Amino acid sequence: MAQATLSIDLDALTANWRALDAKTATETAAVVKADGYGLGAPRVGRALARAGARRFFVALAEEGAALRAELGPGPEISVFSGHMPGDTDMIGDCDLVPMINSIDQMLRHVEALPGRPFGIQLDSGMNRLGMEPAEWAALRDIAMEQNPTLIMSHLACADEPEHGMNPQQLRAFREMTDGLDVPRSLAATGGVLLGPAYHFDVTRPGIGLYGARPFLNAAPVVQLDIPVIQIRDVEPGETVGYGNTWTAERPARIATVAAGYADGIHRIMGPKTVLFAEDVPCPIRGRISMDLIGVEVTELAEVPETLQLLGPGQGVDVLADNAGTIGYEILTGLGQRYHRRYRGG
Numbered sequence: 614m615a616q617a618t619l620s621i622d623l624d625a626l627t628a629n630w631r632a633l634d635a636k637t638a639t640e641t642a643a644v645v646k647a648d649g650y651g652l653g654a655p656r657v658g659r660a661l662a663r664a665g666a667r668r669f670f671v672a673l674a675e676e677g678a679a680l681r682a683e684l685g686p687g688p689e690i691s692v693f694s695g696h697m698p699g700d701t702d703m704i705g706d707c708d709l710v711p712m713i714n715s716i717d718q719m720l721r722h723v724e725a726l727p728g729r730p731f732g733i734q735l736d737s738g739m740n741r742l743g744m745e746p747a748e749w750a751a752l753r754d755i756a757m758e759q760n761p762t763l764i765m766s767h768l769a770c771a772d773e774p775e776h777g778m779n780p781q782q783l784r785a786f787r788e789m790t791d792g793l794d795v796p797r798s799l800a801a802t803g804g805v806l807l808g809p810a811y812h813f814d815v816t817r818p819g820i821g822l823y824g825a826r827p828f829l830n831a832a833p834v835v836q837l838d839i840p841v842i843q844i845r846d847v848e849p850g851e852t853v854g855y856g857n858t859w860t861a862e863r864p865a866r867i868a869t870v871a872a873g874y875a876d877g878i879h880r881i882m883g884p885k886t887v888l889f890a891e892d893v894p895c896p897i898r899g900r901i902s903m904d905l906i907g908v909e910v911t912e913l914a915e916v917p918e919t920l921q922l923l924g925p926g927q928g929v930d931v932l933a934d935n936a937g938t939i940g941y942e943i944l945t946g947l948g949q950r951y952h953r954r955y956r957g958g
């Protein structure tokens with residue numbers, strides 16, 4: 614079998630949720646948008662619910678409807694994109710809580726689903742989603758009469774603790790919400806780590822659950838083992854892969870493994886990235902292809918059946934650095950071709 618195996622450690626996932634929960638005195642929700650950051654929202658959601666998470670956030674109502682089918686009634690499922698045209702049946706039937714982003718969404722919600730729960734999303738400076746201060750000032754009294762279940766906003770720079778944007782957004786959020794008798798939420802993973810002033814009533818970690826920065830003490834959740842299809846010896850002067858970008862300077866042994874950029878292993882990470890045979894790092898040689906990668910295994914006495922791209926030797930954040938991106942993009946880019954194997958949970 615040439616299919617690579619993406620192992621997902623649900624015990625590490627729930628340990629990360631508990632560790633982030635232990636950093637606050639308030640409720641810890643779980644963000645499982647984008648298919649649980651690429652790891653599989655059904656299994657991730659069920660494991661977190663069993664671990665005690667009672668509130669989940671997704672980006673789209675469609676994601677919320679699918680999650681409701683997995684979790685059954687009970688856990689609160691909130692939708693960041695709010696109440697869009699066409700969402701009403703999903704929100705109503707699947708008991709979703711839209712985070713209302715505008716006066717238009719507010720009108721749509723109270724007209725289509727009067728009395729049904731909703732939250733409010735405010736823009737405290739990121740200029741992405743949520744009501745602006747002036748819009749909120751105009752709507753606030755009417756909205757409060759409808760008893761929102763949560764008021765939230767999102768930090769733009771929480772992964773940089775010293776950034777002046779953090780206290781600025783905190784001030785803006787407080788100015789818009791102080792004195793209102795509604796639970797509040799400002800912190801994602803980065804905000805949890807900024808300290809109690811940012812915690813309010815509900816925190817919304819995502820990336821930290823999945824084992825990546827900025828939660829530096831996170832337990833690693835993913836491991837990726839890629840089968841070796843073929844091994845060959847090359848002479849000095851021979852090249853490997855498309856474009857002849859690597860030339861052997863001495864006799865070398867090359868293993869061809871069965872994954873590539875179609876599986877989220879971006880070409881740009883090739884030059885800095887290794888695969889591990891136990892604890893021996895084996896460098897990528899030549900360009901990463903769509904489905905194949907050349908790896909130099911000259912140093913190995915014996916080439917194992919699989920080489921490891923993600924694991925103890927090289928985590929999500931290292932791959933992100935090698936690709937000039939962030940762990941979020943590595944995780945959500947992991948392709949659909951892997952055999953996803955779940956452990957624990």
Ligand SMILES: *Cc1c(COP(=O)(O)O)cnc(C)c1O
Nearest residue numbers: 644767801802817818819820821
């Ligand atoms: C994605 C997202 C989160 C989770 O953020 P992490 O940095 O992954 O913890 C929380 N809130 C909102 C609004 C988001 O879009």
